[in-house]
Amino acid sequence: MSAAEGQARFPFASRLSLEPLIAYWQARAQAANPGIARLAQGVLAQVADTAGCRGNLGGVQALDECPDVVDTLMTAVFPPATTATTISGAIAPFQRQSFYHTARFAEVLLGKDRTIKQPLNVDLATLEAQLTRMAYLLILVREYGAEAPETGSFIFTVPDYQIGLYRHYGLSLDSTFVQVRLVGQKPVLTPEQVQLLLHNRHRLDLWHELLPPEHFALEGFNLLQLVDVTTQEILSELKYDLLERDVLQASDRLEQIQEKLRVLFSRPALQVGIAAYDERKKAFVDFGRKINHSFLIKQLQSQQLEGEFRLLYERLLIERRPLVLENVATAPNLPEGLRQQILGMGIHSAILALLPYGPDTVGLLELGSPNPDTLDEFDLELVNQFVPLFAVAVKRNAEDLETRIQAVIKEKFTAIHPTMEWRFNDAARRLLARQDDGDRTAEMEPIVFEDVYPLHGSCDIRGSSMARNEAVQGDLIEHLTLANRVLKKASDFQQLPILDELKFYVTKNLRRLRQGIISGDEVSIYDSLRTEVEPLFEYLAQNTPELRATIAAYWQQIDPRLGILYHRRREFEESVTRLNDTISAYLDEEEVKAQQMFPHYFQRMKTDGVEHNIYVGGSLVQDKPFDLVFLKNLRLWQLLVMVEITRRTNALKAELPMPLDTTQLILIHSQPLSIRFRQDERQFDVDGAYNIRYEIIKKRIDKAVVLATGERLTQPGKLALVYTQPRDAAEYIEYIDYLQDRKLLEPGMEELELDELQGVKGLLALRVTVKL
Incomplete structure (x- = not known):
């Protein structure tokens, strides 16, 4: 609010007068309508007999002496037929005290001294500023011929003591019976100044400067009309x-x-x-x-x-x-x-x-x-x-x-499996509720699922570590051989001691690599080639034209992105990637079907091969009963999937740049366990000391060997199933018999005992051959 708006008083001289209304009746005394003419003549006759209602009346109390004349005069603006329903009143020009009003106006807006009550939504200074703006606009229109802008109505919020609430009213102010009187010389305004004022209606300081209020007086009265707009206002506020x-x-x-x-x-x-x-x-x-x-x-x-x-x-x-x-x-x-x-x-x-x-x-x-x-x-x-x-x-x-x-x-958490998402949402919602209630130390509640049944399977690439080492060894030998060829030819054109030293280094590493590769060879050899040998090649290529073809042949064999010779390793990694992608794609495709059988937690991990974990049980799902028939269904589904993976990877072997075999393994665990989400590691682990043994077995069985033979349990083209108790195998033996009848497995089944693993002994296994 500006300083001018902060004023608590109306700045113009304001005089209550009925003369504009009397003039209205005088203009109608000779009206063409005889009824209106007779009415106007009767009103004027009554006014002529009452001097107290003429001229400048001072305060509203002056009219208390002639109420009958006022009633008669006011029929022009207060139609008798509507006085019981309308909310209307008359005030001295832009003042706050009413001298004439309807009963509803008094009930809604007036205090005991007939002063308009302070609305709940407008303070006194703002109200006085609004009245001042309206008076100024009237002066600008009447005295300077400005086009009257739309002022509309403004909202009064007043208490309704009958119901103990409040109501909203739209208030409009009619200045038809207000006359502007000049006091002294009329201030001069240019058309530009008129427009400036119209475009700055809220800057009362500018209005006061160009139109000083002491040059104007306002005589007559305003009419106030109130309309209940409570419904529209409340709906807008809502x-x-x-x-x-x-x-x-x-x-x-x-x-x-x-x-x-x-x-x-x-x-x-x-x-x-x-x-x-x-x-x-x-x-x-x-x-x-x-x-x-x-x-x-x-x-x-x-x-x-x-x-x-x-x-x-x-x-x-x-x-x-x-x-x-x-x-x-x-x-x-x-x-x-x-x-x-x-x-x-x-x-x-x-x-x-x-x-x-x-x-x-x-x-x-x-x-x-x-x-x-x-x-x-x-x-x-x-x-x-x-x-x-x-x-x-x-x-x-x-x-x-x-x-x-x-x-x-x-x-x-980490990415949440859709099956479990409801549990994390509930926990997060409760955490937010505790925090919103003021508990700033609130922590996430433990996420534990009890009585779930685990299923674990793995598809491992047989001998992947050895195959990778052989690929690295082959690439290193070829790389060093190419470098040695350049160094030998360079010796024919340049007699540099550094050439002899580098030839010695290369020859020594070639001799050692042909016997086998050890940890650290790959990094140290490539580092030496990059920092010592290859910078010399750049010098030789610039200064010895005869070597340029040989050096160019060297660089043609080097991978431009990696900066190393990358033939056999590329074949190995492409083969591993194709196998993993094939297995993963098939697992994901079948997993969608398995979720439709019964919702469960599924986790898949890629390494040199693909592992998967499944947890199923009633505590994992919301509002859906669990039965052991769903567990049996998933176990048979897993067995079928592993058989098909064995067949697909075997068929893919001939297409791989480096032929690789896969082995398949299932861990059977018939007892339910609990899994807990570890917030520090952002993953699920089994919960409780008893259940830890399951995790230990899961991590070590891929290295299991058959008792007394030293033979690896997992073999290409075969499917191994590991268990701890003979009763655990009974269900799977029935499934194996069923798959053999469907010609998915070869006849026969091996029942094996396994050598003791670190911390684990007494493991048993079934092994069957997949019909490829």
């Missing part, structure tokens, strides 16, 4: 409130919204409740710390009441219109238990409305009153206007909460 972020998160904000709905319905005891609905869970949920400000659903603490409410909710979904309970005690089709529950909360009249968002339902809006028959069908017109606003607010709040939950999950 729109802006409900579009704000977190508006439904804080209880004080909902109190403000509830207060506005009380004003909208003119019911000071109205109670508002909101319940958020999750379409995925098919249940009402807490979307945030306090969004479920429900006075109904929060009280449903028995299965019977929940069942009765579910029937009521289904009825709402079918009818797709709000349910009106004008009198809860006598409302038809209301389950008796729910009726008593609602009455017990002090609610005797209610409206329940779904909150639709597109094709979905995102919540339920509850309106309740302690008085029967106070909410009825006629209120639905209002309810339908703001229900979409609440639906948008609930939907937005749910999306914001989901964003916050995902942020917690990304911070606290």
Whole structure:
């Protein structure tokens, strides 16, 4: 607010006068309409007999001496037929004291001394500044011929003591009966200055400078007209409130919204409740710390009441219109238990409305009153206007909460498997609720799934370490041989001692590499070639033209991106990649089908080969019963998948740049265990000392050998199944018999004992040959 707006007083001389109204009647004394002419003549005759209503009247009290004349004069602007319903009043020019008004105007806006009450939404300084601007615009139009701008009405919020709330009124001010009187010399304004003022209506300092108020006086009276705009204003406020972020998160904000709905319905005891609905869970949920400000659903603490409410909710979904309970005690089709529950909360009249968002339902809006028959069908017109606003607010709040939950999950966890996501969401939601309730030390609760059954399988590339070493050794020998060829030829043209030293270094490493490669050879040899040998080649190529062809042949064999000779290793890595991609793609494809059998946790890891872990059990899924038949189904599925992987990798071998074999292994574990999410490592591990043995076996069985023979358990073209108890194998023996009957496995089966592994002994195995 500017300094001028801070003034608490109206700056112009203001004089109450009825002369403009008397002039109005005088102009109609000779009207063509005889009825109007006779009326005007009668009014003027009454005025002529009463001198007290003429000229400058001073204060409004002067008119108390001639009320009958004032009543007669005011029929021009206060039609008798409307005085009982309109909210109208007359004041001295731009003042705040009324000398004539309707009963509703006095009830809504006037204090005991007939002064207009201070509105709740406008302070005195702002009100005086607004009146000053309106007076200035009147002067600019009347005295300077400016085009009258649209001033519109402004909103007055005033208390309604009858209902103990407040109402909004649009106030318009009519200056038809206000005359502008010049005091002294009229200030001169250019057309440019007129436009400057019109474009700076809020800069009262500029108006005071160009049009000093002491040069003008205002005589006559203003007419005030009030229109109740409470409904439009409240709906507009609700729109802006409900579009704000977190508006439904804080209880004080909902109190403000509830207060506005009380004003909208003119019911000071109205109670508002909101319940958020999750379409995925098919249940009402807490979307945030306090969004479920429900006075109904929060009280449903028995299965019977929940069942009765579910029937009521289904009825709402079918009818797709709000349910009106004008009198809860006598409302038809209301389950008796729910009726008593609602009455017990002090609610005797209610409206329940779904909150639709597109094709979905995102919540339920509850309106309740302690008085029967106070909410009825006629209120639905209002309810339908703001229900979409609440639906948008609930939907937005749910999306914001989901964003916050995902942020917690990304911070606290790694990528979450879809089967388990519901558990992490619940934990994140509870963490946010504790933090929002003020617990700044709150930590994420442990994520543990109990009584789950594990399945483990691995497809290993047989001899991958040896094959890689041989590839590295071959590339190093070829690389050194090429370098040695350049050095020998260089000696024919250059007699440099460094050439002899480098030839010695290269020859020595070639001799040693042909006997085998050891750890560190690859790094040290390539480092020497890069830092000592190849810089010399650049010098020789520039200064010895005869060597350029030989050096160019050397560089043609070097990989330009890696800077090394990369023939055999490329073949090895391409072969490993193709095998891994083939296995992974097939596993992923089949895993989609397996998830449809029963949701479960699936994890796949690529190394030199592909491992997978599966955990299945009732605790992993939400609202879906688990039966051991699903476990048996997954075990047979895993066996079929491993058989097919054996067949596919065998068929792929002939297409690989470096032929590689794979071996397949399944670990059988029939006892359920618990898995816990380790936040420090961002992964799942088995939980408890007893279950640790399973992890130890899983990590070591790929090196298992058959007892007393030294033969590796896993063999190309075969499938090995490791177990600890004979009873664990019985189920799989039936599956093997079934697959042999389907011609997927060769006849026969080996039952083997395994050598003791570090920390593990007593392991047994079945081994079968896959029909390739």
